[in-house]
Amino acid sequence: xxxxxxxxxxxxxxxxxxxxxxxTRLYNALNDRLRELHGIVTSQFESLRFLRDHPxxxxxxxxxxxxxxxxxxxxxxxxxxxxxxxxRQPNPSDRRSxxxxxxxDGVHLVEAAEETFAEQLTQLLGATLxxxxxxxxxxxxxxxxxxxxxxxxxxxxx
Numbered sequence: 007x008x009x010x011x012x013x014x015x016x017x018x019x020x021x022x023x024x025x026x027x028x029x030t031r032l033y034n035a036l037n038d039r040l041r042e043l044h045g046i047v048t049s050q051f052e053s054l055r056f057l058r059d060h061p062x063x064x065x066x067x068x069x070x071x072x073x074x075x076x077x078x079x080x081x082x083x084x085x086x087x088x089x090x091x092x093x094r095q096p097n098p099s100d101r102r103s104x105x106x107x108x109x110x111d112g113v114h115l116v117e118a119a120e121e122t123f124a125e126q127l128t129q130l131l132g133a134t135l136x137x138x139x140x141x142x143x144x145x146x147x148x149x150x151x152x153x154x155x156x157x158x159x160x161x162x163x164x
Contacts, residue, residue, distance in 0.1 A: 032130060039126045044119045051123060053082060054091060054108065054116040062105045075162040091115055
């Protein structure tokens with residue numbers, strides 16, 4: 007299946023395979039480095055970073071951000087809480103949910119891991135892609151993500 011725009015043909019299944027395989031390999035490489043230096047995996051880092059940047063977020067907010075099921079995200083939050091990196095606080099506007107906050111240890115961890123994350127991404131992306139192509143790739147992926155999120159495509163069923 008090809009998509010043609012202004013005379014340029016694109017193999018969409020090939021593009022999909024490239025996107026998925028790149029994401030998987032980047033995620034795995036980041037996972038390995040974060041685990042080695044900080045004892046966390048990429049999904050934990052991303053959750054901690056989201057909670058740092060969105061004080062008072064709920065499990066449902068994490069699930070929405072990462073297009074994950076609430077049950078799966080709640081289990082991940084349980085693990086972060088067990089490690090002492092976050093706490094659940096009562097939600098004054100909804101007794102059925104909790105607000106999530108980083109602990110002091112969680113703040114220190116996400117700050118240290120963020121340096122490793124940025125260094126690893128710079129190494130993986132910067133060493134491979136020409137500096138001039140990074141903004142084009144970033145804009146295209148941002149546009150695609152925005153459309154998928156706007157149209158609520160790919161949300162978990164449960």
